[in-house]
Amino acid sequence: MTFQMYNCPVRSINRRKIIMASIRKKRKAFVEQADCVACGCCVKVCPLEAIRIISGIMAQVDMGKCVGCGKCAKECPASVITVREVEH
Numbered sequence: 544m545t546f547q548m549y550n551c552p553v554r555s556i557n558r559r560k561i562i563m564a565s566i567r568k569k570r571k572a573f574v575e576q577a578d579c580v581a582c583g584c585c586v587k588v589c590p591l592e593a594i595r596i597i598s599g600i601m602a603q604v605d606m607g608k609c610v611g612c613g614k615c616a617k618e619c620p621a622s623v624i625t626v627r628e629v630e631h
């Protein structure tokens with residue numbers, strides 16, 4: 544799946560747009576881990592592989608990779624992800 548994503552020109556363009564828009568605003572995703580049901584929906588939609596399920600019980604965001612695009616928050620059925628601006 545990852546291989547196909549990086550070789551599809553349309554997805555590559557979208558990915559670049561997401562990164563550029565998000566870098567300007569310095570936004571990051573935050574998970575309310577106590578209420579996460581570890582469904583993995585956020586993992587599937589993240590274009591940068593910046594979120595993963597740890598120990599099979601909760602999602603965790605890699606702040607170094609996350610650009611705050613918000614795709615994970617839109618997909619989360621438990622509404623436990625918020626995207627916020629962070630200090631530089």
Ligand code: SF4
Nearest residue numbers: 589609610612613615
């Ligand atoms: S906001 Fe969510 S989908 Fe977007 S890069 Fe961050 S973890 Fe991935």
Ligand code: SF4
Nearest residue numbers: 579580582583585619
């Ligand atoms: S989509 Fe929401 S409930 Fe599902 S693993 Fe991600 S943060 Fe947890």
